[in-house]
């Protein structure tokens with residue numbers, strides 16, 4: 001579920017600090033959401049000033065914004081991202097819950113293909129332990145067996161409803177999303193369990209993918225990196 005508590009200023013600081021790490025000639029995975037949008041706008045300004053990059057969007061939203069701000073686009077068929085910049089709904093250490101915008105499938109394979117993932121988040125996203133709910137994108141025909149398997153794994157799935165449209169959220173890939181509540185989340189085994197359910201396209205647990213987290217606050221931005229990424 002999307003957390004909307006953070007200030008826009010804190011999101012802007014995080015997004016701009018991560019965009020500042022992108023260098024000439026790089027291919028950049030362009031994440032989805034309001035914090036990633038700040039990074040995309042900052043990259044657009046840098047392109048105006050002569051930075052030579054190409055972007056790989058992770059959603060309809062990020063593609064539209066990238067086009068609007070003048071970032072040349074490419075695809076994973078043409079190029080491998082050097083870096084991906086993306087937001088998160090929860091950040092515990094370097095583990096994430098993503099998918100508040102239902103874009104987590106593309107976000108995950110773009111981030112996984114990239115050499116490094118820079119996470120951008122305001123400080124309201126920080127938590128000691130991931131609590132969920134965990135978004136799970138699934139093939140529409142598989143709704144009943146996927147729900148059963150999630151319950152067997154200890155979760156309670158709720159079909160994500162659309163706003164300003166009757167019925168469910170339909171992802172950019174034409175699929176549906178369950179938001180799954182769990183009593184407690186052990187990220188690595190739960191990620192493996194969810195990935196193994198037939199009909200699941202992708203879940204929003206990002207484990208072992210983040211190379212740095214840029215935490216935006218009202219008065220500045222902090223870069224956190226695991227010891228090996230320093």
Ligand SMILES: O=C(CO)[C@H](O)[C@H](O)COP(=O)(O)O
Nearest residue numbers: 033034035087099100101103
């Ligand atoms: O995972 C995502 C979209 O699927 C977003 O990155 C996540 O929901 C954070 O969004 P925001 O920066 O607007 O808080």
